[in-house]
Amino acid sequence: MKTVSLSYPLLPEQLEQYAKAQVLAIGQFDGLHLGHAAVINRAVEIAHKEGILASVMTFHPHPKEVMKKGDYEGYLTPLHDKVEILEQMGVHVIYIVEFNDEFSRVSPQEFVLNMLKGLQVHTAVVGFDFRFGHRGEGNPEMLRDLGQSFMQVEIIPPFVLDSEKVSSSGIRKWLQTGNLSGANVWLGRCYSITGTVVDGEKRGRTIGFPTANLKLNDPYVVPAKGVYAVRVKYNDRFISGVMNIGVKPTFHTGEVIPSYEVHLLDFNESIYGQELVVELVAYIREERKFNSVDELIAQIRRDAEEAAVILKALK
Template sequence: MKINFLHHPLDETHKFEDPVVLAMGFFDGVHLGHQEVINTAKKIADDLGVKLAVLTYDHHPALVYKKLSQHDKKYLTLKDEKMRIFKELGVDQVFVVNYSYKFQDQSPQEFVDNYLVRFNAVTVVAGFDHTYGEKSIANMENLASLAKGRFDVVTVNPILENEIKVSSTNIRKALDKSNVTLANKYLGRTFQTTGLIVHGDQRGRILGFPTINIEHDERQWLPGIGEYVVEVKIGDRVYQGMGSIGRNVTFEPNRPVTVEINLFDFNENVYGENVTIRWHKYLRGEIKFDSADELIKQLHQDEIVARNFFIN
């Protein structure tokens, strides 16, 4: 899969000669709705015998036109993960455009002429609510007239689960509520994050539940505070365990949020390893216990539930 990182305005040296079917979207999460857009575009590309391309952006478009909180600046899928999923879906080429004020300041017609036509798109596919400028004008209903017969336009309807639209926004809300089961349903796969194993307080080892401490990219969206059933991929091996996102309130107040994972039947030094965490199920919220013994008792109960999850 070829990845093109582009800056507006496009340099004249950029040549895009091969005809493509182009799927448009930011695609944060690459959830079931996004997959429907890309799969629709792939089917058309296969039928026409041309390559499948994706047009996306290097950061949240909203960063250009409004102030976002630190939380809202985070992503469900960071760049490498997004590209990996695109490749799995059969994408041949990705156009990653730097979403700047100058890019946004184009008229809808200029966007079509400068990008969609120049990319040699024979068909452009996007979700029903996709916009490429002012939403009252730059919407999918108007794209065909802006195309002026130079390419076809295909609009993909939303994917609904229990009458609720599958969307990045609803996945973020589910994760904030620690509902990874719902988030996974909307994603069509298990939500996963990547991080680095670093040193922690080693308090878990004293309690009989040694943990690996994971440091995440500050831009990575994480599930809400709580205890979870997880799998962790280290190198080529996958380990089962239970993960905690929280502040360790039993031992110390006002601590920063950390991610700690107890891997079952595991005793290796893995500091410095890059890992992938798959978040399967929410177990419970964070509890402030009156003693270490009460915490240990609860952890044994959590382990039973987590192990049973993988058995069943």
């Protein structure tokens, strides 16, 4: 898969290099959940049928981050994660359009004529709630009208599970309230975060449960504070583990920024400085303050045992 960075307006050399018949799925696609996958899979399907490229256009940074409004609370799938997932979906090209203040003022007409027509889009595939152009004035029907002379537009209906529309905002809410199972169903995979192992307080090793303290690589949506059963990808293999997200109230007061600490089961290698991908498989319990360190140790032991049982059932 080829990753292409674009900015508005497109340069003549960009048009010369990338303008070719293609089926283009357009959207922010934060989360790449089941609804997003329906849009992208349909684009890949049409492209295969037509014998042309399957491409995706997304925008970075997130428009809500740039405009400083709305309910932006971090990414479900930061750009690096998004690119990796799209590659697995059979996409040939991903266009990453720089979203800045200037681009936010581009009209729907300018976007269609100067970008989509310029790239020779054969078919655009969008979700039913797709918005584009200044103040989000463009919608799927307008896209179809503006492009009717040179491209087809296919509009994908809502993806519904148990009478609810799958959405990124819904997944964020579920993660933040501890409904990890609901979030993972809507994502179609386990929610994951990527971080680098850094020095922590080293308290875990003194109580028999050494932990890897993670510094996240990107501003992810922060799940509910608590304890999770996790699978950790390290050196192309998965290791079972238990992770605490929180402020460690047994040892600290007044902390508000959560830490991410992973205890890897049956593992004793030194991994400082290494990058770990952590898949959140199950929410075990909320974070709470314990009356003593011994009480905390006993609970951590129970958490590790519960995580091991949960993760063993996946194999």
